[in-house]
Amino acid sequence: MEGNDKLTEDKIFEAATTVFEEQGMTGARMQNIADRAGINKALLHYYFRTKDQLFDAVFSKLAQKMFQKFSPIFEENLSLEDKIRFFIKEHINFLKENPKLPGFIIHEINRNPQRIKKMLRNVDFKILWSAILKHHSDELGDYNITEENLPQIMTTIVSLTVFPFAARGLIEVIFSNVGVDFDKYIEERKEFAAEFVIKAIKK
């Protein structure tokens, strides 16, 4: 049964994604994943052999999903300002649908930096980064952006969107104390972060 086959594997993969995102590799339990998928432990091993291989599959998929969301930076045909607005808005929308992703990726990379090193070994960021400068070369006169400070600016933009989700558990406790709703805060952040960055880099 090819159809049912794919279905079971998908159910396992989905359940594993949920559990790994919440508990991390070391905190996840095969029994927990099996229960969530509505099957038994033995089937997990039938499809993925070991916990390690199951985790690898989930991690690779999620990391890839995350990296794909950065492609608009290098492609969309927009002015620099509109590109910043577009990227931040789309990235926050993506994170709203995958709120556990930042914490998961951060934790697993810290636990095993080699994994991501291997995944990115044949990506040339140098070419990608200089492509940004080239793409907007006619606008750069209006902004404080150079090859020198590009690392600062790039990490700054990503910080603004990712950190609130990574530290959500802490932020929500503080916000609830001052009467701020996290979802409303995130919605407002799309415009706030974009205009914040644009104002800061403008000459």
Add this chain to the structure above:
Amino acid sequence: MEGNDKLTEDKIFEAATTVFEEQGMTGARMQNIADRAGINKALLHYYFRTKDQLFDAVFSKLAQKMFQKFSPIFEENLSLEDKIRFFIKEHINFLKENPKLPGFIIHEINRNPQRIKKMLRNVDFKILWSAILKHHSDELGDYNITEENLPQIMTTIVSLTVFPFAARGLIEVIFSNVGVDFDKYIEERKEFAAEFVIKAIKK
């Protein structure tokens, strides 16, 4: 032997801090902690009874250490701009000495949000936050800071300092590819982040 007693407990606590920061609660092994402390497993239980209690002690200490570093925001007698410069610089210096702290706190809070909720139950952030506005009330005319957008601004500043350390494993891989040194980037970030924020909030 009171003296030696304290020494052993401290050795255990230090070893546990290192291991928990690196592996998290679920990834840490009592054997590993014992080895690092240069004693045997049984002694861990003699001093801290269970892994859970040992972890609680370490987590509480680290979380407290982290929160204390935010106090300059509410105390230092500086102009708004100088306070931002001072806080970012001091906070980055602190994180340089505790680079694993952000990832650890983020992961453990996500895994168990209740723990931090309990720790902060008797802190009134509302009073602290309005104190900032009051303290700089004479300067606020020059900046786009209101009670409304304070949550955005506060989380933005913290994002800029904390995120690079949390995502260090990933950032370092990308940086090594484009020929940027992480330590140099962090050193430059003190000034970059401060001036970035100041420029963005100035009217």
Add this chain to the structure above:
DNA sequence: GTCTATAGAAGGATAGAC
């Protein structure tokens, strides 16, 4: 207070029936 030895529980993995 510190050690060795070991109990006891949990969790990953497999065998074998259907």
Add this chain to the structure above:
DNA sequence: GTCTATCCTTCTATAGAC
């Protein structure tokens, strides 16, 4: 392809000698 039963390793925790 899916299940039940079980093995075996790993890990937390304790007993008991010194």
